[in-house]
Amino acid sequence: xxxxxxxxxxxxxxxxxxxxxxxxxxxxxxxxxxxxxxxxxxxxxxxxxxxxxxxxxxxxxxxxxxxxxxxxxxxxxxxxxxxxxxxxxxxxxxxxxxxxxxxxxxxxxxxxxxxxxxxxxxxxxxxxxxxxxxxxxxxxxxxxxxxxxxxxxxxxxxxxxxxxxxxxxxxxxxxxxxxxxxxxxxxxxxxxxxxxxxxxxxxxxxxxxxxxxxxxxxxxxxxxxxxxxxxxxxxxxx
Numbered sequence: 001x002x003x004x005x006x007x008x009x010x011x012x013x014x015x016x017x018x019x020x021x022x023x024x025x026x027x028x029x030x031x032x033x034x035x036x037x038x039x040x041x042x043x044x045x046x047x048x049x050x051x052x053x054x055x056x057x058x059x060x061x062x063x064x065x066x067x068x069x070x071x072x073x074x075x076x077x078x079x080x081x082x083x084x085x086x087x088x089x090x091x092x093x094x095x096x097x098x099x100x101x102x103x104x105x106x107x108x109x110x111x112x113x114x115x116x117x118x119x120x121x122x123x124x125x126x127x128x129x130x131x132x133x134x135x136x137x138x139x140x141x142x143x144x145x146x147x148x149x150x151x152x153x154x155x156x157x158x159x160x161x162x163x164x165x166x167x168x169x170x171x172x173x174x175x176x177x178x179x180x181x182x183x184x185x186x187x188x189x190x191x192x193x194x195x196x197x198x199x200x201x202x203x204x205x206x207x208x209x210x211x212x213x214x215x216x217x218x219x220x221x222x223x224x225x226x227x228x229x230x231x232x233x234x235x236x237x238x
Contacts, residue, residue: 122152122170131155
């Protein structure tokens with residue numbers, strides 16, 4: 001029985017080219033921080049290094065704590081002292097990154113279908129961004145944070161994709177078995193790994209990420225038309 005649907009955000013509900021978005025977002029961040037003494041390439045390398053700390057996080061602390069502990073070790077105490085600058089960037093300057101994303105009304109249509117059916121909606125976006133940046137990207141997708149029961153951010157969870165423990169933690173909070181949920185995402189490695197927990201999955205291929213060139217026939221897949229058909233069939237069967 002379908003009781004909850006987990007959605008990825010970037011490249012799923014919010015269309016984007018992930019590489020182009022990351023490159024552009026880093027340019028905006030560097031523009032913000034260069035006047036404060038940061039060298040662009042060193043800053044970007046440090047962010048990637050500390051993102052790795054979040055990916056490796058074992059749940060013993062939040063991803064926020066894992067990031068800033070590593071970031072401060074790499075860049076020194078100045079990074080900790082300048083943390084308000086980073087927070088200001090995500091609260092204000094990050095808005096310009098909207099130009100790097102697309103938009104589809106099908107995202108809101110999909111959420112509305114599930115809301116009308118009484119199905120719980122979870123934003124299972126990789127929790128490597130602060131909540132303020134996640135809420136911003138949700139709105140770029142034509143949605144509101146309140147459309148979701150839970151939105152994972154770097155403040156509120158201590159695991160990241162593609163660690164299966166990330167999905168186990170969401171299931172624990174929902175108090176649901178994997179079989180009663182569905183994971184929808186565009187990244188074969190990060191999103192479809194939920195299938196290892198016996199969670200049904202759907203691979204949205206509009207902005208497909210398939211780094212290992214996996215056989216897509218292993219997963220139900222397609223665009224939003226196919227996703228809507230898949231969901232209606234699951235809801236009818238329920």
